[in-house]
Amino acid sequence: MLAGRLLGEALMNAGYYAQSYPEFGAERSGAPVTAFLRASEAPIEVRSPINRPHFVVVIDPYISMERSVIDGLREGGLVVANTTLPPGKLKETLRPAVECKVATVNATKIALDVLGRNNPNTAILGALAEVSKIAPIDFLMEAAKKAFPGRVGELNAEAIKRGAAEVAVA
């Protein structure tokens, strides 16, 4: 959710329209959640779940990486996952049905290193932005600093930077 907000703001500042929304259930803190993000050069009118994503981002390293996770991924799409696996290995596991890129980053480790807590959202955003080029890293770092005033913002900006630096692609 937070990642969506930060990315949306960065996209807005990069001149796009964006729409970010979470999916709601009765789950309390800790349960897996899904969130969606759209970006476009024109105002976004569609309000539906994204069934055919260009990008799939898996933030939680405990999500079992089955093929269903990337159901509907578009041809030429991108999967970014928070995992210790090398991207080639993950691609073998996922066996994508379409031609796509798979990127991995150990965002949890970055979060623990930089933030001192297990909050991999910002690190993986950096990885996504680096591989996809959808939003400049600087804009993301700015959005993080705005969302978290002070030192926390600085550290999150650092996590974004390291995510971008440490992502590997296959």
Next chain:
Amino acid sequence: MSSDAVRQQGEASSAQVRSLFEVERRERLAPGHRACAGCGPMIAVRQILQASQEDPVVVNATGCVEVVTSVYPETAWLVPWAHVAFENSAAVTSGVEAAMKALVRRGELDKERPVVVFAGDGGTFDIGIQALSGALERGHRMLYVCYDNEAYMNTGIQRSGATPYGAWTTTSPYGKIWPGKRERKKDIMGIVAAHGIPYAATASISHWKDLMTKVRKALSYDGPTFLHVYAPCNRGWRFDPSLTVEVAKRAVETRFFPLYEVEGGRYRITLPVTKPRPLEDFLSIQGRFRHLLLPQYREALETLKRMVDEQWERINRMAAATAGS
């Protein structure tokens, strides 16, 4: 009524009403309303309005007072008055009061006006208690008056949480098994006082000096205050209209309805009844209680007497426990 009967006790204070001669003579309620002849609640309304040292804004819950004073296009109110519904007069008042604060801050209103709520026992003890509790907790400046005629009179004498044990109403009739109402009267003062508001008091229309003093005291506080006013209904209680004040007086003199106040958490009996009259003096002049004097309801009569004693002792205990605190 003799002048002795209305002699009041109480501490001297600026709020103290010593004589009728000093109260407002300009009427704040006009005649031509449609209350029954000898209506107790209308006496309460008049005494409270005349006691105030400035024109209050009145918020009125649905009920007898509201219905009889506001049949379009004839309104009896010579002060600003609003009615919205039955259960929410405390909430409406919260809005009036908060809005006045904002308007004063903007310089669009010179000062906040006192707000007086009139709600019956149904609108206070029962359906309105949530809104009342919320408003008391939030601390809105208002005087909330519950005029208590111990049943839903507007709808035709149905029992409420304020109806006393043993009283006949159309939904608490007496019969072979029931003695009239089977449950005790809710301790609304205890509930209200538990909110820790600055001032709460009981009063009776028979004791105008005590009542008017309490109104002035209540209005002097910057916060929520509560007045529980005993206001007999001759139609619902089944007595002659000329006896409304007499019935209220006997309620006090038999300790059936003690006059006391809770000020800053301290309980104080404002009219000590050292030699109470027998409870029968109060019961026997009302049709709603007369069955209790029949042999088959003796047990119920004893229960009611015990409740009256317990209530008196409890209030005295509270007064002793909080004295000097």
Next chain:
Amino acid sequence: MMEVQQRVEMKKVFITGDDAVAHAARQSRVDLVAAYPITPQTVIVERIADFAANGEFEGEFVAVESEHSAMSACIGGALTGARVFTATASQGLAFMHEMLYAASGLRLPMVMAVANRALNSPLNIHNDHSDIMGSRDSGWILLFAENAEEAYDRVIQGFRISEAVNLPVAVNLDGFTLTHSAEVVNMLSDEAVGAFVGRPPRRNTLLDKEPKSFGMMALPDTYQFFKEDQQRAIEGSRQAILAVEREYGELSNRKYGPIKAFRAEDADVVMIMLGSYAGTARAAVEATRSEGIRAGVVSLGWYRPFPADELLRAVEGASTLLVMDRSVSYGAIAHPLASDVMAALYRAGIRKRVVNVAYGLGGRWFTEDDARRLFRYASKPGPDFESFFYYGGESE
């Protein structure tokens, strides 16, 4: 709706519908907010509390103990002539139902944001229009927003409208779909909004020097006069709403109106909608047309007063109307929106095929593919009227 040169400074922000509404209330110089938390409206109240805590909100914030009391307190505040605002949703709106009639019957100006949501039972916290449709005859002006920016704009306009016609205004925005999705909103400056809304006129209030009585009892000899007066007031509000929308359009370059028609002028099948799924339907029009079906979409910005004339003009050439309802009128011939549309057709002496679809209940998804499927279905010959539940959400 956007772009072009702007008359006032805009600030582009990425915020949710709830945030946008809270900002609108803050900028509209509201005197009193009385509200109670109910998902999905809660964030509006939280934001206003944040503003108040930081001295950014000039009014009083009263955290009441129920929605019933929220509306009651708003009524009390409005009786003093102060500007009041609240927000609710779903069960909360149902709980304040009684007081909605009091607010409109007393002809009190106020604005309420309704984060539309389903009603219990079964419990469901998601978006549909069951809540407001249950209160559609409560005498309020009902406006619908399709996105966060429109919700923001309509709340600001709502104060001007309600104070001009002495009627309460409810601005509906889809719960979660709008309230919790973040998007780009171009906010006006505090000064521009403050100047646009001005201060309420405060005519005939509880605080007037001459005492007045409000909310009297009307017996059978007078009650109906009050009701006719309300009907005239809401019918007569059309010009005032248009005027406020026009003036706001000049300020912001964002023009709204009673309806929004998209590719309807040459359409054979027109989908008629309320709320945020209209955008999804519009996004499906091009693809539908490529199949040879002349599709169009008309969405309603106003629901009460009902914009019958504007709607009929927009669908003049269509043979089939696909009327999309996100609530159910149990046991009725048609669901609420379709009932209104058919009444409008009858009044004008027009007969068209009407396909009434109950969809999106309790947050059930509706996609572009669903819109295409329904356009395709409605374009085929069929009875003059039919009504069914449609379960969408799956891609083709």
Next chain:
Amino acid sequence: MSDVDVKSRPKVAMQLNPGGWHEGGSSVEYLTHDWRLERPVVNLDKCVGCMYCWIYCPEPAIVLLDRESKGPSKVKVDYDHCKGCGICAQVCPTKAIDMVPEEVKV
């Protein structure tokens, strides 16, 4: 629509203030004297001006003869509005008020 003779509809429209607010005190126009079976009659020789009847009257149908001073005031009865409940006679400490049966009007 245009063919309808609107004038043939029953005439309506009582002019209302928005929401039906009304100037206070209009109930004086509503007379309640015919509710009365007995009328209170004040004996001004016995009246000491204590004003008890005034403060206990539910209407108010007791009119203070002295509305300006801050002393005792004798009273008269507003017979347009008095409903004849008899409380005034009941509470009068000097028994200055008598309840007299109304004449039966034919």
